[in-house]
Amino acid sequence: MPYTPQHKEHTRQRILHAAAKLFCSQGFDRVTLTQIMKQANMTHGAFYAHFSAKSSLYEAAMQFATSHAFWARDDKQTEGKETHIKALVSRYLSWSKSDKEHPSPLEFLVTDAAHKEEKVRQAYQACFDSLVNRLAGILKKRGSQDANALAEETVVSLVGTVAIARSFAQPLQSDFLKRAQKRIVNRLNSGLSTVS
Structure with a gap:
């Protein structure tokens, strides 16, 4: 008896969930298909039955992770200018305590941005663009005059901060992340200074 469409979709979602968690924590090259399926x-x-190659799975898993990451979710905080922006930055920079169920791919995959496989680079670029667009939308609602540039600058700062912080030992890592959070939030707020 053939599987139902619902069963097939459930199976696909299980694979995507597992792959997203592993790719987001280890990157493309360090994860094997055996690990994902286990x-x-x-x-x-x-x-x-669902994917032709590891790179195809990576592409789909990054789309899955992007759509489920904390910064892609709509919530009630979007009405509070400073609260939401501060929470977004704080949550992103607290990667060591990040959402284990739905990690953000950009937090960890800096090396995948320049990967040798085109599909991997394109998937990373799509994640980057998604975060920039989400943040730009929030900044536009807050009255930022140059929301796209400010959002891109912020995402680059967040990704770079996490990449560097991961190499530091405690307590240097925590101090570095606190300073970065303050700097990034202040920059965002200065870009919103024209809002009444």
Whole structure:
């Protein structure tokens, strides 16, 4: 008896969830299909029923992670200018305590941005663009005159900060992240200074 469309979609979602968690924590090159399918508690045959190659899975997993990451979610905080921006920056920079169920791919995958496989680079670029667009939308609502440039500058600062902080030991790491958070929030707020 063939599987139902609902069963097939459920299987695909399990693979994407497992792949997103692993890719977001380790990057493309360090994750194997065996690890992904073990995490999903499935066989390799299930993988090939949905994806043609690891790079195709990476692309789909990054779209999945992007759409489920904390910064992609709509919430009630979007009405409070400073509260929402501060929460967004704080949450992003607290990667060591980040959402384990739905991590943000940009937090960890700096090396994938310049990967040798075109699909991997394109998937990373799509994640980057999604975060920039989400933040630009928030900044536009707050009256920023140059929301796109400010959003891009902010995302670059966030990604770079996390990439550097990951190499530091405690307490240097915590101090570095606190200083970066203050600097980034102040820059964002200065870009919103024209808002009444």
